[in-house]
Amino acid sequence: MTPDSLQDVLESVEHPSRYLGGEINSVRKDPARVSLHLALAFPDLYEIGTSHFGMQILYEILNRDPRISAERVFAPAPDMDQALASRGLPLVSLESRRPLADFDILGFSLLYELNYTNVLAMLERAGIPLRAAARGPRDPLVIAGGPCTCNPEPVAAFFDAMVIGDGEEVVVAMAEAWLAWDRGHRRDLLEAWSRIEGVYVPAFYEAHYDEQGFQHLIPAAGVPLPVRRAVVADLDQVGFPERPVVPFGRPVHDRLRLEIARGCTRGCRFCQAGMLYRPVRQRAPGRLMEMVRRGLASTGYEDVSLLSLSTGDYVGINGLTAALMAECAPRHIAVSLPSLRIGSLTPELMEQIRRVRKTGFTFAVEAGSQRLRDVINKNITEVDVFQTLQDAFDLGWQTIKLYFMIGLPTESEADLEAIVDLVGRLRRLKLPKKRRGQLNVSVATFIPKAHTPFQWTGQEPLAAARAKIDGLRRQLTRPGIQFKWQNPEVSLIEGLWARGDRRLAPLLEEAWRRGCRLDGWSQFFRFDRWQEAVAAAGIDMDFFTTRPRDLDEPLPWDHVAIGVDKAFLQEEWHRALAQTLTGDCRQGECQGCGVCDFSTLAPVVHPEKEAAALEVKVEPAPTEPPAVFRLRFHKVGAARFFGHLETAGIFQRAFRRAGLAVAHSGGFHPKPRLAFDDALPLGLESEAEFVTVHLERRPKTADIIPALNRQLPEGLMVVAALEGKGSSGAEVFQYRLDLPLALSAAEPLALFQQADAWPLERCSAKGRLQRIDLKQVVSQMALGDDGKVILGIYQVDGPSVRPTDVLKGVFGLTSEEAARVRVCKTDVTPLSGMERQRCFGN
Numbered sequence: 001m002t003p004d005s006l007q008d009v010l011e012s013v014e015h016p017s018r019y020l021g022g023e024i025n026s027v028r029k030d031p032a033r034v035s036l037h038l039a040l041a042f043p044d045l046y047e048i049g050t051s052h053f054g055m056q057i058l059y060e061i062l063n064r065d066p067r068i069s070a071e072r073v074f075a076p077a078p079d080m081d082q083a084l085a086s087r088g089l090p091l092v093s094l095e096s097r098r099p100l101a102d103f104d105i106l107g108f109s110l111l112y113e114l115n116y117t118n119v120l121a122m123l124e125r126a127g128i129p130l131r132a133a134a135r136g137p138r139d140p141l142v143i144a145g146g147p148c149t150c151n152p153e154p155v156a157a158f159f160d161a162m163v164i165g166d167g168e169e170v171v172v173a174m175a176e177a178w179l180a181w182d183r184g185h186r187r188d189l190l191e192a193w194s195r196i197e198g199v200y201v202p203a204f205y206e207a208h209y210d211e212q213g214f215q216h217l218i219p220a221a222g223v224p225l226p227v228r229r230a231v232v233a234d235l236d237q238v239g240f241p242e243r244p245v246v247p248f249g250r251p252v253h254d255r256l257r258l259e260i261a262r263g264c265t266r267g268c269r270f271c272q273a274g275m276l277y278r279p280v281r282q283r284a285p286g287r288l289m290e291m292v293r294r295g296l297a298s299t300g301y302e303d304v305s306l307l308s309l310s311t312g313d314y315v316g317i318n319g320l321t322a323a324l325m326a327e328c329a330p331r332h333i334a335v336s337l338p339s340l341r342i343g344s345l346t347p348e349l350m351e352q353i354r355r356v357r358k359t360g361f362t363f364a365v366e367a368g369s370q371r372l373r374d375v376i377n378k379n380i381t382e383v384d385v386f387q388t389l390q391d392a393f394d395l396g397w398q399t400i401k402l403y404f405m406i407g408l409p410t411e412s413e414a415d416l417e418a419i420v421d422l423v424g425r426l427r428r429l430k431l432p433k434k435r436r437g438q439l440n441v442s443v444a445t446f447i448p449k450a451h452t453p454f455q456w457t458g459q460e461p462l463a464a465a466r467a468k469i470d471g472l473r474r475q476l477t478r479p480g481i482q483f484k485w486q487n488p489e490v491s492l493i494e495g496l497w498a499r500g501d502r503r504l505a506p507l508l509e510e511a512w513r514r515g516c517r518l519d520g521w522s523q524f525f526r527f528d529r530w531q532e533a534v535a536a537a538g539i540d541m542d543f544f545t546t547r548p549r550d551l552d553e554p555l556p557w558d559h560v561a562i563g564v565d566k567a568f569l570q571e572e573w574h575r576a577l578a579q580t581l582t583g584d585c586r587q588g589e590c591q592g593c594g595v596c597d598f599s600t601l602a603p604v605v606h607p608e609k610e611a612a613a614l615e616v617k618v619e620p621a622p623t624e625p626p627a628v629f630r631l632r633f634h635k636v637g638a639a640r641f642f643g644h645l646e647t648a649g650i651f652q653r654a655f656r657r658a659g660l661a662v663a664h665s666g667g668f669h670p671k672p673r674l675a676f677d678d679a680l681p682l683g684l685e686s687e688a689e690f691v692t693v694h695l696e697r698r699p700k701t702a703d704i705i706p707a708l709n710r711q712l713p714e715g716l717m718v719v720a721a722l723e724g725k726g727s728s729g730a731e732v733f734q735y736r737l738d739l740p741l742a743l744s745a746a747e748p749l750a751l752f753q754q755a756d757a758w759p760l761e762r763c764s765a766k767g768r769l770q771r772i773d774l775k776q777v778v779s780q781m782a783l784g785d786d787g788k789v790i791l792g793i794y795q796v797d798g799p800s801v802r803p804t805d806v807l808k809g810v811f812g813l814t815s816e817e818a819a820r821v822r823v824c825k826t827d828v829t830p831l832s833g834m835e836r837q838r839c840f841g842n
């Protein structure tokens with residue numbers, strides 16, 4: 001894609017920064033020095049995909065190899081997709097804007113079944129044949145990884161190879177095999193890949209269906225059956241993103257994310273992740289501290305999030321959090337633990353978390369009755385629930401999120417009533433001073449997932465799921481409770497893909513053809529289109545979703561060995577029906593799930609004392625006095641697509657990375673003392689933007705500019721730094737307008753200059769009609785020597801006038817034409833005495 005066509009497209013879409021690339025820590029290599037070009041594709045929007053930790057790991061691991069260039073691409077939003085389609089442009093990577101079809105390997109992350117249609121949409125926009133069988137020698141190899149590949153069958157037709165399990169070592173082995181390949185027959189490479197543990201090559205397995213409609217796979221000679229999941233035995237021995245990409249815009253997780261452990265052996269029987277990622281493997285506390293230090297230094301983030309399936313279960317979590325807080329709190333950096341289990345969140349931990357910012361809590365209670373919690377092996381009691389919530393309220397949290405499921409196996413009317421009863425009683429818990437807390441209750445339909453003890457159970461039929469959710473909504477719509485629910489239609493489609501087989505491939509194509517896209521977003525999900533597609537493809541939904549399956553029925557994912565024995569899952573199913581609990585093996589007795597061989601693979605748990613003994617490095621208190629600086633900066637080129645808040649965030653983090661500590665306001669929600677003079681409209685360039693910053697210590701003035709410019713992305717550049725606040729006062733903004741060549745500026749300019757008044761009507765952002773006399777607010781408008789229009793606008797009280805108003809009102813451009821004119825703010829000058837008198841009469 002040429003720079004011009006990209007500019008044209010970016011000017012026509014919302015949130016253009018999604019497609020800019022060039023973020024801090026993104027890697028752009030010289031294509032001539034690279035052998036393997038690999039695109040990491042995320043089939044959802046940039047805001048979701050950039051938050052995905054797994055993709056960040058692979059990006060960094062692959063890019064460490066000078067022979068490999070790993071780039072990124074995300075699903076385009078509908079407006080971008082339309083803009084590309086209407087111009088006949090292909091989908092390109094963020095780093096080099098290389099068309100996806102020109103990559104050697106295209107690797108999708110499959111985290112969510114409702115992203116499947118986006119995979120097809122991205123392939124189509126890239127001009128790559130959808131089905132693996134239709135691809136030729138010039139097409140990229142399309143591969144996939146992520147938790148959804150544990151049942152690869154519904155999407156197997158679209159991938160040349162699929163990675164099952166931990167990706168860190170497998171992708172390196174696959175890349176090595178590609179580099180060693182003679183670039184002859186693709187089959188040779190696929191055979192080499194199929195010999196790597198964790199790689200499934202669907203074309204080597206032929207599907208047959210018996211008279212009951214059950215799928216059986218026949219492997220080609222020499223390929224493995226079952227396909228074993230790849231497992232990294234020791235997380236401390238594999239790469240980790242020390243320089244994660246800092247996204248533009250507002251990603252869903254806008255913080256440093258640190259995976260402290262993988263795997264959870266609590267044994268919740270509905271939880272697929274709890275089975276897929278066994279055994280528990282903790283990273284060493286000392287290494288985690290080092291990762292946080294490096295990650296913060298390379299990103300400038302103001303939040304650190306500790307990730308794992310159940311963060312509070314990390315042995316030594318109190319010591320680790322205390323050590324992190326001791327280093328982070330003085331620097332106004334918050335630490336959050338997003339996935340906490342009731343029972344693992346202690347008051348001690350809460351005390352630590354609230355030291356900087358009280359990040360929110362979501363507790364998955366799952367079921368209202370103890371009976372049903374025992375069926376699912378949740379291992380929490382009502383006493384635990386009440387105690388945890390009361391502790392949180394006592395320590396100042398005012399809103400708590402609770403999560404429940406409907407449609408769990410053996411659920412009865414009494415279990416649903418128990419949810420209402422439990423939430424009602426929790427609502428009576430009081431905050432300090434007898435105030436009432438807020439409960440945000442979320443309910444979703446249980447989806448039986450592959451490789452869990454509940455994989456044989458039927459999913460709740462749609463009508464019943466709707467009725468149950470409606471019933472809960474009616475009873476839980478009360479003051480102090482906010483009730484939210486997952487659309488049961490969405491859950492049904494998710495359940496279909498989670499337990500389907502290869503016969504669903506035509507359905508995916510059908511749904512994609514009918515316009516299903518971004519199905520994980522409620523505003524885009526269209527159940528009617530899915531119903532039509534299901535009918536057109538002749539799929540029996542009930543066969544795959546609501547039908548209970550026999551324990552000895554062949555399952556579409558039987559050829560995938562995740563390590564947990566099927567016999568263990570069957571045993572767990574029987575224990576569920578008997579409401580018998582199964583313990584956690586983390587520090588106790590092995591429950592015999594089959595994952596560990598105890599020579600190459602076993603739980604990795606670091607003793608509590610290791611975290612308790614962590615060394616803390618706290619910066620000494622400042623000896624230099626604080627200082628205030630006013631900085632002038634340019635915002636040009638691609639940076640004109642940064643919104644105001646994005647620009648503020650980019651500067652805030654640039655200050656941190658540059659080692660310039662910004663002072664914070666006081667109070668409960670301290671904010672960095674960074675004030676921008678003007679919110680420049682999106683798309684305008686500027687050589688005269690100003691920000692005033694309060695620094696905790698005075699640096700040498702001459703050091704500020706180079707230190708910051710090293711940390712700012714292309715297009716943002718500090719050009720002057722003056723100590724002191726400066727004063728904006730009443731001013732004139734000067735602009736340079738680069739009008740289209742076809743437009744003659746001379747005549748409208750002459751008319752404007754001769755006129756006594758130039759009335760303009762426009763709508764305010766709130767839809768009110770505004771009347772402005774442009775002659776009163778335009779200080780000058782003339783043609784410069786370079787043929788560009790020089791425009792001055794007074795910044796005085798009243799509706800602020802922007803250059804687009806002048807382009808439309810004086811030069812007669814439409815809004816779309818005005819938006820395409822390159823406008824640059826060139827200076828901000830104080831009002832002259834005469835101007836002041838004219839504007840203010842004094």
Ligand code: SF4
Pocket residue numbers: 265278279280585586589590591592593594595596602603
């Ligand atoms: S094999 Fe035993 S120790 Fe290993 S994850 Fe399974 S239950 Fe735990």
